[in-house]
Each structure stands twice: as structure tokens, then as C-alpha cells.
Amino acid sequence: MRIALYLLFLLMAIAVTGCKEESSKVNLRAEVKSDSLTNNAVVRPVAYAFSGLIGEGIEVTETITKVNKAGLLTLYVKGVNNSQGTKRFWYKVEWFDKDGLPIESKASVWLPASVKGKSMGKPVPFTLKAVAPRPEAVDFTMETKKWE
Amino acid sequence: MKNKILYSAILLFVAVMLAGCQEVKRIDTANDDGKQVLALDYRDFDQVASEMVQSMLASGALKKEDGSRYVVAISEIINATTQRFNTDRLMAKIEEDLMNSGQVVITSAVGNKIARDDMVHDIRDVRKSEYEDEFKEGTLAEEKQLIAPGLSISGMIFQKELAYDKDKTQVEYYFQLKITELASGLRFWQKELIIGKRGKNY
Numbered sequence: 001m002r003i004a005l006y007l008l009f010l011l012m013a014i015a016v017t018g019c020k021e022e023s024s025k026v027n028l029r030a031e032v033k034s035d036s037l038t039n040n041a042v043v044r045p046v047a048y049a050f051s052g053l054i055g056e057g058i059e060v061t062e063t064i065t066k067v068n069k070a071g072l073l074t075l076y077v078k079g080v081n082n083s084q085g086t087k088r089f090w091y092k093v094e095w096f097d098k099d100g101l102p103i104e105s106k107a108s109v110w111l112p113a114s115v116k117g118k119s120m121g122k123p124v125p126f127t128l129k130a131v132a133p134r135p136e137a138v139d140f141t142m143e144t145k146k147w148e
Numbered sequence: 149m150k151n152k153i154l155y156s157a158i159l160l161f162v163a164v165m166l167a168g169c170q171e172v173k174r175i176d177t178a179n180d181d182g183k184q185v186l187a188l189d190y191r192d193f194d195q196v197a198s199e200m201v202q203s204m205l206a207s208g209a210l211k212k213e214d215g216s217r218y219v220v221a222i223s224e225i226i227n228a229t230t231q232r233f234n235t236d237r238l239m240a241k242i243e244e245d246l247m248n249s250g251q252v253v254i255t256s257a258v259g260n261k262i263a264r265d266d267m268v269h270d271i272r273d274v275r276k277s278e279y280e281d282e283f284k285e286g287t288l289a290e291e292k293q294l295i296a297p298g299l300s301i302s303g304m305i306f307q308k309e310l311a312y313d314k315d316k317t318q319v320e321y322y323f324q325l326k327i328t329e330l331a332s333g334l335r336f337w338q339k340e341l342i343i344g345k346r347g348k349n350y
Contacts, residue, residue: 070211070251105248106241107198110179110191131202133245148181 026060026077026142032089033057033144034082057083058115058144059123065140073132075140080123081115088114088147093130095137105133110145186319186347187231196323196341197241201249204242209327209336210251210299220252221297221330222263228306229321235305236262238323242301257294268294299336300328318346 034057060079068074073095081087090110095103115126130140175182180191204210212218222243225235239262246252256265271289274280280288303325312318326338 068206069208070205070249072205072249074206106194106245107201109194109198111195111198129202129206131206133201133205134249145179148183 025140026063026144028058028060028144032087032146034059057081058087058089061125068131071135073137073140075128075130075132075142077128077130077142078125079115079128080125081117082123083117085117086114087117088112089144090147091128091142091144093140093142095132095134096139096141097136098138100139103132103134103137107131107133112147184345184347186317186345188229188233188321188343190237192321192343193237193241196343197238197245199341200323200325200339201242201245203339204246204327204337205249205251207337210246210249217250218252218299219295219297220246220254220299220301220327222254222259223300223302224260225302225325226304226306228304230307234262238305239263239301242325252299253295255295255297258297297330300330302326302328312346315349316346317349318344320344 058079058081060077062076062078064076064078066074066076075093089112091113092108092110094108095105097103113126113128116124118124128142130142132140177190210218210220222239225239227233227235243254243263247254254263256263257268258264274283275288275291303323305324306322308320308322310318310320321343323341323343324338327336328334329336
């Protein structure tokens with residue numbers, strides 16, 4: 001009976017975690033984003049039973065795109081740092097034309113980002129900005145990686 | 149006899165190890181996870197070029213009201229660091245992206261030594277020279293054909309070194325660029341980026 005309840009709890013935890021939708025265009029890697037029940041190496045083996053141990057980190061709350069005065073797509077990625085300490089990471093934005101083909105640019109390189117930790121118990125918001133290199137850019141993806 | 153075999157085996161093992169150490173690995177410049185170095189490396193130039201270009205494009209300073217494109221000259225970019233490198237390592241990336249943005253054209257007729265193409269002037273020297281007759285009529289560049297630049301990019305890279313603690317140095321690299329409208333002399337845009345590094349003394 002206890003095992004069955006445990007399994008039920010496990011399945012519910014997986015379902016809840018799976019329902020949390022994230023922007024498919026901004027990929028926060030495990031070492032950068034807030035840990036979830038499924039991606040924390042420490043708690044993964046017993047993740048669902050110890051959900052209270054989940055870590056904290058960067059969370060993207062909104063992505064906004066606008067065309068600037070020069071006709072170039074400008075991306076704003078808004079988010080918060082849920083952790084207590086400063087979170088540093090690298091990010092790279094790649095741009096795509098209307099056919100989904102990548103636009104080559106010297107500006108699409110790994111750039112550093114740094115967000116202060118919680119202030120007075122509240123997560124610190126941040127905004128990353130990127131400007132498309134050409135007017136043909138209509139879409140984007142953003143990758144992140146751990147600060148080394 | 150036993151010792152001889154043992155020594156031979158050790159010697160062989162050391163030789164294999166040393167051979168392994170000499171392996172050369174290609175850098176994955178798109179996703180380089182290699183450790184940082186105190187000196188400026190290509191990743192620093194990539195980062196600075198990217199941030200400078202994005203700032204220029206976002207500012208709208210390069211966008212002409214009438215929809216035409218500015219002609220931009222690359223003026224002096226001074227390397228005042230202790231490292232010997234060609235400032236074209238930075239400017240080539242910036243120029244490439246600026247031209248691809250469709251907002252500007254960069255001139256090779258005037259500018260710093262690296263940005264200038266001497267052939268633009270050499271071919272004009274042929275006019276009215278003893279070699280003029282060697283060229284097919286109408287193919288030599290005529291007078292008053294060069295387009296004067298409307299904007300100029302200039303800048304400086306310098307460094308400051310500080311003793312961080314007993315065996316560590318803090319090196320600060322300052323990258324400063326500015327865009328000036330040549331007709332009015334007014335500065336349309338400027339930006340400073342700092343790359344700071346701390347590490348064991350050189």
C-alpha cells in the first residue's frame with residue numbers, strides 16, 4: 001500500500017513538472033536555470049520524495065521582440081534570479097530568417113551575463129537585450145551555458 | 149636480466165606518455181570551454197565586437213533618414229596595451245557585421261593603414277603616367293569618382309595592471325570606440341567596454 005502511494009506521488013510529481021511550460025526559444029541549461037525536480041543531480045535519485053530540496057537560479061519570465069528604428073529585430077529576455085547569490089552565465093543568441101535559415105553574424109557569440117542574488121528576500125529582475133544583425137532576421141534562439 | 153627488462157618497460161612507458169603529451173588539439177571556436185587566460189584571446193575580441201556592433205545598430209546612429217547608406221571610414225584604432233596585436237582583430241569583425249547589416253558601406257579609399265586599400269590610389273597614379281597607354285581606354289578610374297565618407301570610427305584599447313594579492317594580478321582591458329560625423333564633427337555614438345581578468349602573475 002505504502003509503495004503504491006509512493007508510486008502515485010512519483011507519477012504526480014512527474015506530471016506536475018512536465019506541465020511547467022518554458023519558452024522553447026530560450027534554453028536555460030541545468031547549471032544556469034533554477035533546478036527542477038528532474039534536473040538536479042543531487043536530488044535526482046530521490047527527487048520526487050525530496051522536492052523541498054530543489055535549487056534556485058535563473059528563471060525567464062518573458063521574451064519580447066520589437067523592431068527598432070533601424071528596422072532590426074530587437075530581443076528582450078526578462079527574468080529573475082531566484083538564488084541568494086549572484087548568478088553568472090554565458091548566453092548566445094542566434095537569428096533566423098523567414099525560412100528558418102540561420103543568419104551568420106560575428107555578433108552571435110557567447111556573451112557574459114551576471115545577475116545579483118535575492119535582495120531583501122525578493123528575486124532580482126534582469127533584462128538581456130540582443131539586436132539582430134540584419135533586417136531579414138524574424139526569429140531567434142537563445143542558448144546558455146555555465147560560467148566557468 | 150630482470151632489471152634490464154624492467155628498465156626497458158619503464159622507458160617505453162615514459163616514451164609513450166611523453167608522446168601522448170605532445171598531442172595537438174584543435175580549438176572549437178564556436179563553443180570553447182577552454183580556461184581563460186590573462187592576455188586577450190579571440191573570445192575577448194569576439195565578445196567586444198559583438199557588444200559594440202549591437203550597441204551601434206541599436207542606437208540608430210547609422211540609420212540615415214532618407215534611407216540611403218552612410219559611407220564609413222575606419223580611422224585610427226590605437227593599441228595602447230602591452231600586447232602586440234593588430235587592431236584589425238577587432239575591427240574586421242565589426243566591419244563585417246556593419247556591412248552585412250545593410251546600413252553602411254565602408255570605404256577603402258581613406259582610413260587607417262590597415263583599412264585603406266593602396267590600390268585605390270595606385271591605379272589613379274597610372275593616369276597621365278607613361279603606363280596609361282597600357283590600359284584599355286575607359287577602364288581606368290576617372291577623376292571625382294571616389295565617395296567621401298560621412299562617418300568615421302576611431303578608438304583605443306588600453307590596459308591597466310594592478311597587484312591583486314601576493315601572487316595574483318588584475319588586468320583591466322578598456323575598449324573605447326566612437327563614431328563621428330565628419331561634416332559636422334559631432335560624435336554620434338560612443339561606447340566603452342571593460343574586460344577584467346585576475347590570475348597568477350605572468
